[in-house]
Each structure stands twice: as C-alpha cells, then as structure tokens.
Amino acid sequence: MAERNAPVAPLHLQRPAGAGGDPALAAYDQGVELAVAAAYQKALPLLTTPARAELVSTLARHHAAHAATLGGLAGTKAVSVPSPSFAAALATMVAALRTEAEVLHLASVLEGELAATHQYLLENLQTGPARRAVATMLPVEGGHAAVLGVTLGEPVVDVVPKAFQSHQGFVDPAQHGAG
C-alpha cells in the first residue's frame, strides 16, 4: 500500500484576497453547499433502501447547515440560492441517475469535491475566524466521503486514498462564479 501513500505536501496557494475578500469566498462556498444539498434532495426518490435514504438525507441536512454558517461569514454577500453554474451541472448529473449505487457514487464524488473546496478555502481565507469555521466542516465532508465509499464496497485504500487532504478537485470559483 505504501506506493499509494506517497507524500503529498499540503499546498498553500496564498493567493491575494479577491475583491470581495473572505465574505465573497464564503458566499461562493455557501452557493456550492446549497447546490449539493438540493442535488441530494432531488436524488432521494431513487434511494429505496431506508438506511441509504436516511444517510443521504442526513448529508443534505449537513450541507444546508454548512451553507447557513457560511452565509453568516458572508454577511451582506450571503446568497439565498445555489450557485447557478454548479447547480446546473449537478442537475444534469442527477437527471442521468438511475440506481441507488449511481446516487451514492455521485454523492461520494461530490463529498470529495466539497472536502477539496474547503481545503482550498483554508488556503485562501484571510482571517482566522473564517478558517476556523470552515475547519469545523472539512472533517465532516471527509467522513461523509468515507462512509459513502465503504457503503459502495470500495477498499480502504480507495476510501482513504491519500495521507493529506489537498485542494485538488475543488469546485473552482473561476469556473462557477464569485470570489
């Protein structure tokens, strides 16, 4: 397994704050969380196994709660609707889902992207309180991803593929707006 575990040094982008600073970045992440929560709600009817429906419903609640916290960080820049661009991309994916396994797989991918996005925020937010708030969410997304991976029957080395969380695969503000 060692070769799968090659050191991946945490990256620190240290980009200068965008025009909107931390509030704009928080608002962007809020829109992403809302989009994921909405996508899960749309996919719920495909989950006929009660435990799996309960799991995805719980994850949706978590993302709505994260969005609310991020909205608090965003202040006057807070959003009330999902990121339009990202939500549109997710809607297309959800529309193509046919089975429980497909729903869980998409959720697994999204949780990994959310974890990467939170890592990206930790590398770019300028204030300690904002980073602290995001830090309370990042491990939870990691836990979500792992539970989904195990539920899908993935081996442990795929459920925890790297020794360090990175921002690789993050939902990029340059692609989905804001910042």
Added chain:
Amino acid sequence: MAGAPSDEVRRQLRASAREQTVALRELGPLLDRMGDHRDERPAEGAPELLLGQLHRRRFLQVGAVSILSAAVLAACSKPSRAAGGGRPTTTTTDAAGNAADITILRTASSIEHFVVALYVTAAGSGVVTTADLADTAKYFADQHSEHAAAFEAATTRAGGDPFTQANPVLAGELAARIQGLRTERDVVQLAYEVERAMVATFTDAAGTFADGTLDATVMSVGAVEARHVAVLSMILAGRVPGIPVLPPGPGPEAFPPAGFETGAGAIVPGTGV
C-alpha cells in the same frame, strides 16, 4: 517524509509488545469466559447501524472525551475559545504566537507518533488475526507516520525542536487499556477513540495559529483522520467487507450528527511535550 517509526518509537513498540504478551497470557481465562454479544447487533439495514444514532450516548461515555483522564485534562486546562477566550486569531507572527504554534505542532507530532505505535503494536500483537484489519492498521499507521513527519517539518520551519516520540502522557494514560486489548473489536474501538480525539485536536487548533497558513496544514491531516474515524466506525458496525470484527456489535458515530466538528475531546496543546 519518514515512512517508519523512529528508533525510540520502535523501542517503545517492542516494550509495549512484551507487556501486552504478558497481559494477554494473564488474561487467558478471561478470554475463555468472554461472552457472545451477537444479540446486541441491530437489524440489518437499520439507519442507526450506519449512522450510529442509537449509540450516541455510548460514544459520549467512552468516546474521545474520555481518552485522557479528568485529572490530566484538569492539569492541562485552558480557556475556552468558544467563549471568546484563548489566543486571538491573528496572522501576526510575534514571539509568543510563534511559541504557541510550536507547542501545537510538537503536540501534534507526538500524538501522531503515539497512534503509529498503537496501530503497529495492535497489528503485531496477535489480537488482530483478520488479514484485512491488520492491513488497514498498517496502512493507517503509514499515513500517521507521514503526518508526524509533516508536523515535525512544520515545527522546524517555525524554529522549534520537533517532537519525535510518542506522546508520553497518552502512552501512560492508555497503557493499561492497550495491555488489556483482548479482541479485534477492542483494538478498533480504541483506535476509533484516539482518531476521534485527533480530529477534535486539529479542528480545535485551526484558526488559532499565529502563522495562519498552519490552519490548512493541520486540517489537511484532520480531514484524513476523519476518514479513518468513519472507516473504523463502519468496521465496528460490521460494514467493511473482509473485516468481520468479533464480537459483532453496534458502531459509533461515523461523523458528528449535527454536521460540524466541535473540537470536543481535543487534546490540549502542550500535553506531554
């Protein structure tokens, strides 16, 4: 990055393994009388099995909060940041802030070394007989070795002296419990609790560093350890193929039910270092 434990950790592992062998021999009669808890397993497919919701009370009793004794926690008590206390969140790297950063990083590497030793000891103890579980323990130990090396490097960059041994307070507090490990379930439960405390510790540190870039560093580790927590929870729930942990039973929470890591049960910076 170091891929293997340091000489000191190896020495501690050997000593721990010897002690555990003795303890297991003495515990033989107890093992023979060990009950079968299959009846405790919830119905297959119950949401509670996946999420551990029915067992929150149990987690609160035996989870991360109880990793260190009340006496040690009191000795290491600190003001609550949640109440507005603690260090200010600033990016100014003054001398006091830098020293505090170093203390957190040294504590972090000491905890990582401890958990490496725990996994390696468990995998080689004879208690763990399921090959996939032993492989998982070794895999997680490898990742923790990388985490320890990362924290040591960060300590050096901050101008400190890296802590390269297993945390002595944790080792002392948990020695009896480690010696008393009798089943694979015992091993996984202890690993779960320690990993849970690690996630809490790193989350609790985020936002408090004088050097704000360290927030991303500690959470790049904390996020992975949260995955370890979830996997261990699923193992305890009997949900990981190839790892039929005996005796079977319920699993604790795979992630915080409210959706936020609170830092509850965090190991206070400076403990043991």
